Amino acid sequence: MTADLAADLPMFSADPDQLSQVVTNLILNAQHALKDIPQPRHLSVCTCYKPAHAQLRLVISDNGPGIDPDLRSRVFEPFFTTKPVGSGTGIGLSICHAFVSAHGGSIDIDETPGGGATFKIRLPVVGAEAAQPPTPAESVPEIARRRALVIDDERDLAELLAEMLEREGFAVDVAFDGEHALAELGRRSYDIVLSDVRMPDLDGPALLHRLQSEWPALVKRLIFITGDTVRLGTGSALDKLGRPVIEKPISPEEMRRVIQATLAESHNGYYILYNSRRNWTFYQRLAQQRHRPVQICRV
Numbered sequence: 001m002t003a004d005l006a007a008d009l010p011m012f013s014a015d016p017d018q019l020s021q022v023v024t025n026l027i028l029n030a031q032h033a034l035k036d037i038p039q040p041r042h043l044s045v046c047t048c049y050k051p052a053h054a055q056l057r058l059v060i061s062d063n064g065p066g067i068d069p070d071l072r073s074r075v076f077e078p079f080f081t082t083k084p085v086g087s088g089t090g091i092g093l094s095i096c097h098a099f100v101s102a103h104g105g106s107i108d109i110d111e112t113p114g115g116g117a118t119f120k121i122r123l124p125v126v127g128a129e130a131a132q133p134p135t136p137a138e139s140v141p142e143i144a145r146r147r148a149l150v151i152d153d154e155r156d157l158a159e160l161l162a163e164m165l166e167r168e169g170f171a172v173d174v175a176f177d178g179e180h181a182l183a184e185l186g187r188r189s190y191d192i193v194l195s196d197v198r199m200p201d202l203d204g205p206a207l208l209h210r211l212q213s214e215w216p217a218l219v220k221r222l223i224f225i226t227g228d229t230v231r232l233g234t235g236s237a238l239d240k241l242g243r244p245v246i247e248k249p250i251s252p253e254e255m256r257r258v259i260q261a262t263l264a265e266s267h268n269g270y271y272i273l274y275n276s277r278r279n280w281t282f283y284q285r286l287a288q289q290r291h292r293p294v295q296i297c298r299v
Contacts (some may be wrong), residue, residue: 004046009056012125022107023094026060026119033064033117042116049125056123063116072109077249094160097226144265146191147171151181151207152225153199161194161225164252168259178202185215192259193218194246197226208241219243220265223258225250 027043034041046059052255067075100107105123112118148170152158155176162172170192175181178201185193193211195206204224211218224241227248243256 001043001045004044006048009047009049012056012123012127014103014123015099018102021060022096022099022121025096027236029092030062030064030117031058034062037064052259054125058121058123059119060121061112061116063112063114066111066115066117067109069111074249075109076107077251090222098116127192143273147188148192148194149173149175149181149184149190151178151195151199151202153173153177153196157196161250164255165192165194168256178207181207185211185218189215190218191221192262194225195222195224196243197224204241208243221262223262238257274295 012074023045027045034043040063041046042061042063044059044061046061047268048057049055050057076093097107100121100123103123104126105121107119107121110118110120147232148165150158150161150172152166152174153176158174158176162174165172172191173184175184178199181195181202195204195207199207202210202244204226208219208222211222222243224243224245225248226245246255246258
């Protein structure tokens with residue numbers, strides 16, 4: 001491993017924990033890529049400052065197998081991985097992308113000359129006094145704030161899902177096992193319940209059965225998440241459950257689409273009748289404050 005670290009890097013405002021995790025994830029990925037490569041194995045870390053662009057640059061390169069050009073546009077998607085089944089969760093690079101973007105920067109992947117992968121990070125140099133908290137840009141309107149329950153025994157995946165939902169305006173509870181999930185369901189109601197199909201103590205059919213017997217109103221708010229749809233196939237037990245399924249790797253757009261459709265199916269709003277423009281304005285404002293779907297009808 002070689003490190004070419006510039007000595008004249010300027011101070012700038014950043015979250016050291018987030019950037020440390022970015023570097024750690026990239027180095028661990030390179031280490032994994034190199035483990036089956038014959039000697040010599042090379043890993044390099046390079047930093048520099050570009051005054052003309054007021055930009056810090058970090059480049060991490062290896063001479064491993066690299067990433068197929070057709071897959072490079074997807075490596076930063078949540079749950080997408082090029083590693084064998086059981087070897088990766090597919091969230092490391094998506095976290096890197098989220099952290100770098102939160103600092104106003106960019107992260108790209110290219111081929112190392114001679115073979116391998118090169119990750120290039122560009123960060124704007126912003127003084128602490130001028131830094132503003134980053135706000136994530138969303139191209140699709142957010143879903144109105146509601147409460148969601150995420151059930152998944154893989155903590156990293158559950159926490160990433162919760163983060164995605166929070167960005168959509170949800171208040172989110174997370175359960176890492178069936179017992180915890182049932183306890184949460186007994187404490188409060190949820191607008192959306194997202195559950196992994198394969199849980200060691202509460203699989204999809206078992207959860208659906210408990211909802212049907214104890215909380216029937218939640219059945220239409222249940223969404224399953226799985227990476228096994230190809231193996232399960234059409235006509236499987238999952239297909240017969242009659243609930244929507246989001247396939248891994250999960251894209252924010254697909255998750256948003258399924259959630260919006262599920263919310264529409266399980267509409268739990270109310271009707272308000274009004275007889276004047278003044279009343280209509282009042283009730284619309286009330287609906288916005290309560291974050292509930294309302295059908296307002298004039299009589």
